[in-house]
Amino acid sequence: MSSPCKRREMDLMKLMMSDYKVDMVNDGMQEFYVEFHGPKESPYQGGVWRVRVELPDAYPYKSPSIGFINKIYHPNVDEMSGSVCLDVINQTWSPMFDLVNVFEVFLPQLLLYPNPSDPLNGEAAALMMRDRPNYDQRVKEYCEKYAKPEHIGAASEEKSSSDEELSDEEYESSDEKMVVGNPDP
Numbered sequence: 001m002s003s004p005c006k007r008r009e010m011d012l013m014k015l016m017m018s019d020y021k022v023d024m025v026n027d028g029m030q031e032f033y034v035e036f037h038g039p040k041e042s043p044y045q046g047g048v049w050r051v052r053v054e055l056p057d058a059y060p061y062k063s064p065s066i067g068f069i070n071k072i073y074h075p076n077v078d079e080m081s082g083s084v085c086l087d088v089i090n091q092t093w094s095p096m097f098d099l100v101n102v103f104e105v106f107l108p109q110l111l112l113y114p115n116p117s118d119p120l121n122g123e124a125a126a127l128m129m130r131d132r133p134n135y136d137q138r139v140k141e142y143c144e145k146y147a148k149p150e151h152i153g154a155a156s157e158e159k160s161s162s163d164e165e166l167s168d169e170e171y172e173s174s175d176e177k178m179v180v181g182n183p184d185p
Contacts, residue, residue, distance in 0.1 A: 007060050007095075015099040030055045033069065035152065039108040043139035047072070047147035051107070052082070053099070063093030066102065070152065073142040075116045075125035085120045086110050 008029050016022050021035035036051045038044025050069040056062040066089055068082035076085040084090075086106060097106075119125035128135040 004057070004059055004061065008055055011060070011099045015103065018100050018104070020103055030057075034103060036103060036107060038143065038147070039112055042112050043136040044072075044111045044143060044147075047143035048149050048152060049147055050152045051103075053102075060095040060098070063089050064099065064102065066107075071142055071146040073121070073124050073139050074111065075114045075119040075121050075128055076110060078120040079124075083120060084110065085115075085118060 012022070012029050012032070015034065023033040025031040025033070031052070031054045034051045034053055036049045038047035038049075049072060052065075052067045052069055054065040056064070066084045066086075068077055068084070071079060072082070073079070077083070078085075084107075089102065089106060114125075114128060116125035116128045124135070124138075127138060
């Protein structure tokens, strides 16, 4: 590989050719969304998630940033932000890995074998350790409510509208409405 830029292009093309639906953000190849399907024979089967991928300038020497856009119930995924806690992505990333590995191996393994001892979602971790059948039922409920193909478009619109910056006037007026704590006596 002659440069990180060429490697980025090659990995992205490989991902697209592996039958993943990829939506680019802007014209660059650093940020995009991938449609990810839950693994078969798991409580996540039938679920479809829109996963945001951001490639750092130093990719593949530095790991991609991965986050679920629509909600997923999992001990190692933050329910609010969609951030993923996965050692292979966060700490042990190697340039030997590519984007196809992320979607064909790492994320399916994460969903099949959650690690409740290192949670981002404490409630999911506690439920999984205490009552696995009830945990599996909650996962299925989240899949029905948030992870169907029709939810992918709604999730991206919801996130993009909440990500928009406020104008100066909106920012100033929102400051006036905000009350934090009790007023000083």
